Amino acid sequence: MAAAIAGVPPSTLKDVLVGRGWVVIDETENVWLLADGKDPRSEPVAIPKHGDVVDPEVMDSVSHRTGDLSRAVLDAVRNHVAAQTP
């Protein structure tokens, strides 16, 4: 699964989550922290800012924390990669 979603920039991963109702609740120069905008008690997820792509291991870690969204997030990221591939 991880290999299939390699090559996604950190900002794209963040945008995918934001597009599905997550909001950036905090950030530093190194990370964004997002949480489900519809659930005030959702567990936040940190997305790193550095790097041209999100490492597959980091992507797995993030996807495991997005609950029911995991599948949708992975699908959206795959679509993004497919759209970027000539």
Next chain:
Amino acid sequence: MRLIQALAAEHPSSDALRTATLALKFLVVGPFLSITLGNDMLTPKPMKLEIAFKLQCCSKQSDATGLYIGWCPALDMMSQGRSAEQARASLDDSIRLYLHHCLKRGVLDEALARLGFTTTNDDGIDDADVDVIHVREQREEVVEDVGVDCWTGEYSVPLHVIANLRKRTQAGESVWQPQ
């Protein structure tokens, strides 16, 4: 005092390097209590207390991307950077923001339980009512990998937040429900 004992209890581990250790220590930030004399009055100043704890973290270079990956096994949290220092700073920010906002949103207990944290009172503590937080075992291959750099990060949370959480729990109020 019991709360202080509970929070001060350090989880001993003979496998300290092999397990992600959450060592709860009691840290007093700033003057514990300062008293000002003047006009026949003793004016206590506010106290600021925080709970400090340590989490073992590791970083290594990824074979897949060449990026440096930072990992905190106890929180199962990962981050990344173009250098080991950047990965470490990124993971540090991730942990601090995560803990801060979990506390703020009232979901820290739930999040820790999901990660495998449990409470127990059978860890050699004299007071049978003292709770000691245990941390799940760390995956051993992490510290045995070549090229893995490990360190211990120190983090803290305000004591009053923990106290309020405990008070609510003791009052029979579920901390999982929205306030």
